[in-house]
Structure formats: C-alpha cells, structure tokens
Amino acid sequence: MxxxxxxxVWKFASCDGCQLTLLxxxxxxxxxxxxxxxxxxxxxxxxxxxGPYDLSLVEGSISTAAGAAxxxxxxxxxxxxxxxxxxxxxxxxxxxxNFADVEEYRSVVYPHPExxxxxxxxxxxxAHVPVDLELRGCPxxxxxxxxxxSAFLAGRRPDVPxxxxxxxxxxxxxxxxxxxxxxxCLGPITHAGCGALCPAVDRGCYGCFGPMTGANVPAMVTLLxxxxxxxxxxxxxxxxxxxxxxxxxxxxxxx
Amino acid sequence: MSATDGRHLRVEALARIEGEGALDVVVRxxxxxxxxxxxxxxxxxxxxLLRGRQHTEAPDITARICGICPVAYQTSAxxxxxxxxxxxxxxxxxxxxxLLYCGEWISSHALHIYLLHAPDFLGYxxxxxxxxxxxSKVERGLRIKKAGNAVLERVGGRxxxxxxxxxxxxHRAPTRGELAPLAEQLRRALDDALATVWWVAxxxxxxxxxxxxLLALHRPDVYAIEAGSLxxxxxxxxxxxxxxxxxxxxxxxxxxxxxxxxxxxRYLTGPLxxxxxxxxxxxxxxxxxxxxxxxxxxxxxxxxxxxxRAVELVYVVEExxxxxxxxxxxxxxxxxxxxxxxxxxxxxxxxxGLLYHRYEIDADGRILSAVIVPPTSQNQAAIEADLAExxxxxxxxxxxxxxxxxxxxxxxxxxxxxCSTHFLxxxxxxx
Numbered sequence: 001m002x003x004x005x006x007x008x009v010w011k012f013a014s015c016d017g018c019q020l021t022l023l024x025x026x027x028x029x030x031x032x033x034x035x036x037x038x039x040x041x042x043x044x045x046x047x048x049x050x051g052p053y054d055l056s057l058v059e060g061s062i063s064t065a066a067g068a069a070x071x072x073x074x075x076x077x078x079x080x081x082x083x084x085x086x087x088x089x090x091x092x093x094x095x096x097x098n099f100a101d102v103e104e105y106r107s108v109v110y111p112h113p114e115x116x117x118x119x120x121x122x123x124x125x126x127a128h129v130p131v132d133l134e135l136r137g138c139p140x141x142x143x144x145x146x147x148x149x150s151a152f153l154a155g156r157r158p159d160v161p162x163x164x165x166x167x168x169x170x171x172x173x174x175x176x177x178x179x180x181x182x183x184x185c186l187g188p189i190t191h192a193g194c195g196a197l198c199p200a201v202d203r204g205c206y207g208c209f210g211p212m213t214g215a216n217v218p219a220m221v222t223l224l225x226x227x228x229x230x231x232x233x234x235x236x237x238x239x240x241x242x243x244x245x246x247x248x249x250x251x252x253x254x255x
Numbered sequence: 256m257s258a259t260d261g262r263h264l265r266v267e268a269l270a271r272i273e274g275e276g277a278l279d280v281v282v283r284x285x286x287x288x289x290x291x292x293x294x295x296x297x298x299x300x301x302x303x304l305l306r307g308r309q310h311t312e313a314p315d316i317t318a319r320i321c322g323i324c325p326v327a328y329q330t331s332a333x334x335x336x337x338x339x340x341x342x343x344x345x346x347x348x349x350x351x352x353x354l355l356y357c358g359e360w361i362s363s364h365a366l367h368i369y370l371l372h373a374p375d376f377l378g379y380x381x382x383x384x385x386x387x388x389x390x391s392k393v394e395r396g397l398r399i400k401k402a403g404n405a406v407l408e409r410v411g412g413r414x415x416x417x418x419x420x421x422x423x424x425x426h427r428a429p430t431r432g433e434l435a436p437l438a439e440q441l442r443r444a445l446d447d448a449l450a451t452v453w454w455v456a457x458x459x460x461x462x463x464x465x466x467x468x469l470l471a472l473h474r475p476d477v478y479a480i481e482a483g484s485l486x487x488x489x490x491x492x493x494x495x496x497x498x499x500x501x502x503x504x505x506x507x508x509x510x511x512x513x514x515x516x517x518x519x520x521r522y523l524t525g526p527l528x529x530x531x532x533x534x535x536x537x538x539x540x541x542x543x544x545x546x547x548x549x550x551x552x553x554x555x556x557x558x559x560x561x562x563x564r565a566v567e568l569v570y571v572v573e574e575x576x577x578x579x580x581x582x583x584x585x586x587x588x589x590x591x592x593x594x595x596x597x598x599x600x601x602x603x604x605x606x607x608g609l610l611y612h613r614y615e616i617d618a619d620g621r622i623l624s625a626v627i628v629p630p631t632s633q634n635q636a637a638i639e640a641d642l643a644e645x646x647x648x649x650x651x652x653x654x655x656x657x658x659x660x661x662x663x664x665x666x667x668x669x670x671x672x673x674c675s676t677h678f679l680x681x682x683x684x685x686x
Contacts, residue, residue, distance in 0.1 A: 011274075011275065014322075015319050015321050015322040015325075016273050016274060016322040017416060019322070020322045020323060020366075021415060023370060024362075024400075024404055024415070026398070026401040027397075030386055030393065030394070030397075033386065041381075042268055042271075042275075043270075043272075043273065044270075044370060044371075044381055045270060045380050045381030046374075046380040046662075047381060047384075048270075063299070064297045092319075093299075093304065094299040096304040097304065100303075102300075105300040105303035106298075106303075108302060108303040108306075109298065109300050109301075109303055118297060118298055122299075138319065139322060139415040139416055197413055197418050198412070198418050198426075201412045201418060201419040201426045201427040203418060203419070203421075203426040203427070208416070233309075236308065236309060236312065240312075240316070241319065
C-alpha cells in the first residue's frame, strides 16, 4: 500500500467543476484508485493523510489572504503540483474584480461587507508559488486530466498540446463556423484541449480554455470587428473565464 | 469534557460536500447553546460582476457558480431573462431543456447517493473504501452517473458547464437519431436506479422529524424540475415573480448571517420538500419504488433523504426516456430574445433545492442588477436547527460519535457551498 504514490486534491476560489471532472471519469475512477493512494480529497473523502504528497491537483484561484498562506503550505507538501482549470491558471471569472473596485463589489453582495475578507484581486496559483504543470479549461477536459495523471505515474511528459482550438476542429472534420456561417469564434486564439466542443454544436468558441501561447489577439479583434461585432461585444467576449490571462489583461490595461 | 461541563464539537473542513464549510456545536449543561454550519469558501461576487454584462451572457456566466449543478444556474438564468424580455420558447424547446435538466439530476443524485452519502450509512470514509467491499454497488452508481453525463453531453455538449444551451433555447438541437443511443443506456440506468432504491432502503435511519415548512416548485401536470410555480407544505402558493415578497433574507444582529425565511418562518427546500409536495405526480414506477422502500406520501426525516433521492432518480431516468421517445426536434433550435428594459424572475429545482434568479436589464440588454438565491442559503437555518435537535437527542454519545453524526446530519441536505457563498454565514476561522 505505502508504495503507491499519493494524490491530493486542493480547492481555492472555484466552482468545484474541475474536481468533479475527476469524479466524472466513471470508467477509470476505480482503476485509478488502485494506482494511487488518495491522501487528501475533501470533496470525495473524509480520510485525510498527512503530507508530503507525490501529486497535488489544485483547483481555484487565490482571492483571500488565508488562501495565499495555504497555497504555500500545499506547495511545501507537494512534490509535483498541477493547477487545474481557468481559476487556478488565470484567476477565473472572479478576476473581473481585478479591474473593478472590490470594496464596491463587496457592498453590492453583502449588507455587512466589513465581515467579508477578500483580497482586491483573484490571481492564479502561479502568481504565488512555482507550478509544475498547468491544465487549462473552464472546466478542464477529463481526457486531458487522465493523460496528466497517467503521464505522472509513468514518469513521462504529458501530451497536452499548446495549440489552438482550430487544430482540434480541423482534426474532427468540422465545418469552420466563422468561414461558413460568419459566426464569431475565438478558436484561432484559444488554447486547445476541449476537442472543439462549441463548433460541434454550431457555436463559435467562447474561449473558456483561455488564450494559447502566442495568441495573436489584435488580429483576432480585427477579424471579429470585421464580422460585425461592436467594440463592446469584443471586450465582453475577451473578459470572461480567463479575463486576467496576460494577453487579455494587457489589452484591458491599454484601454 | 463531560456532557454536563460543556462540550465543543468542531469539524474544520467538512468532507464529501460541495465546497468548503465547517461545523461548530457548543453544548453547555446538557443544552445545545449553538449549532452552526460555517462557511469559509471565498466569495466570488457574481451578483456584482454580472452588472454591465449582456443579457445573453447570464446563463454561461452563472453556470460557473457551481460545477455540480450548472444546468440549474443556466435554467434559472434563462427563465429570468426571458421573463424580463417577454419571450416563451416553444414546447419542443421546453421539452429539450427538461431532458437536459434530467441529465443533471441523474448525474448529481448518483454522485450524492453513491460517492458522498452512502459511505456514511455503511461506515466508510469514501467511495473507494466502499468499492473495496461492495464493488458491484459502486459500479452500478457510476453507471447511473455516466448515463446522466451522457445526456448532458449529448444534449448540452459538455457535462460540466454545458456549451450548447443558450438564451432562447439551444445553439443546435440534436436529431432524433442522435438521442436514440441514450435510450439504451438509460434503460439500463432505470434498472440500476430501482436497485438503488431497494439498496438504500435497507440502511439504518436515525429518527428525526422535521417541523419546518417545506417549499418546492409545483406543476399540475408533471413533477416540477425546470419550471413551475411555488407551493409550500402549508398551502402557500405564489409565482417566481413574487418570490422576493415571500422569501426574505434577514440580517441577524451581531452576526454576518443572512437567513432566508418564508413569510417570516424557517423553511426547507430540496428532495424532501419536492417529494412531500408532489409525490402524487411521480411516475407509477417511482411511486411503487417509494412504497416498496417504506416511504409514505410525504417524508420529513432528513436521514431518509437518500431514499427520496433514489426515488427521484428512478423518476428522472424514466422521464428522460419518455422525453427522448416523444422528442420532436425544435426548428429553429432557439427563440430570438431581443432585450426589453425591465425585471425578470426565474426559479427552478436544482438537485438540492430551489434556485432563484432576478435580473434587471436595460433596453440594450445590459444587466443592471442581479440577485441569486441558491438552495443552501435557504436551507441553512433549517440545517442548523436540525443539527441542534440531533445533538440534543444524542448527548449520550461520545464526542467522536456525536461529531460524526453531526457531519451526517449536514450531508443529508447535500449542501452546495460553492453555490451559496454569496449569502451564507462567512467564517474565516480555521482554528
């Protein structure tokens, strides 16, 4: 038993959807349980084992001082730390506060805002501690998660390509919604991993995996504007689940 | 500490619930002085960040409040925005939306029954321990859950935060042929769901009778899920538009608590409320399963909520099969929803209880204000009252056993704290 590597799952500010993606691997869950020792996974288990942990999966963003302290403890206890999902890798949609007045946000939601502790920003885990691997998505893709865990167990690099959704869309043989139907689509700048879910239902990609490395945002904006989107609509579509990802945040700060 | 001196029971981080919460019970001189479900989940300020967004974005944005019940959020959001804009999508779209919601109930109920709740009754820390001794049971639960996710994926495009639903309907409606393979999987799930009812009915249930008013959606024709008006066990009836006139959140003095009350009374939403109010509308198969499991026409013991969830599971699997058999592909797949300045209200039955949304939008579709009342914030006062009652009735137990019973009491309600952070009592205390 003790020879099995230990797995820990941690939650910060998030919706639980990325943790759930692990539990949604119905066909693999019991097999996985034979390959790792689940040492800390509060959503699934009352049993909590002390660290250190071989593999930590971290969901959620850092939005409180307590969270900022806790992620350092998690890092210190984790040999290999993987952040999962848009909140953990870019701050999530709650990072919209980074561009607003958090005091005002607090007063809108809570009658007694002075009791609510939160930082002015929602930031990714990598802004606080070194991260060994980031898995994108709002939520993450279950297949990619299993690939990361399998690769870890096998001691190899995981195959999670940093290309665009367009590459997956072409591979599926889908008709380009932008070319064929004039539908606005963030596929050309969005990180791959979902398998082109939106074009498969005649919808343009709405960017829930965030910008890929080297995304040409200005060219995308020109294309969206040429397709008839107002500048406000373009701003909104680039200000959702990965609003604080650098290419989008920089664009906002330039106004 | 002995029972007469005073006891302090505390669980810092509750396991097998969605989100982060703690429980804290203080007993002094044999009397429960306080019993609280504390929330330290960080706030995410959805009501604030929704302002200025476009009305069409509300379903996708609010889905991100909860990864377990995103369809509930999408549904209450589109109901509210469509109400504001005076649009009612046609019956074929409504049927497809109900099918999508059935998928979420199947998946969420199977998750709660097998992965979160059953380990309590059988003395395991988690589903993995349960699987070590009862593998075929756990495999059955995972099969049901997978069938629910298959519905979400086929209709919604993705199980967590579905991409296909939109304001007015769907981006693309599946063909009859695309839905057909789901039926085969669901027929197996129906057998599995019935076996689930018989299995959970054999568990031991502590005695507890809830005195609270129960509130649920109700429709005269079918068991209400994705639409309906409100009905209470005391006979109070009102529509979503009057929700905020009856359900009021009070600030409790010297506390950060906001406790929802129904016309001034503590109340409960969720499976027990739905079953008590609408059990007569369940399918014959589900009603027979309930009777076989020893349930009457109403159920007020929260420990038996696992049986009610299993009965609901039978119902929604059967309902999904009916909707697929009767499916007519909506064309177009969505109604246009041009913005109209005004206020709209929407309420639907998330797997764990009522979820209310209210939006005010301007003539360009900008959201001016948003109010979201999730199930667990409505249930918090009732959960805490039950916690106090359970502790009072079991003071003879030692601290470890009593604390464990307290955790079970909370898990009865399948609380979703990720959802409820906006309104629940916040405590950053991690002593």
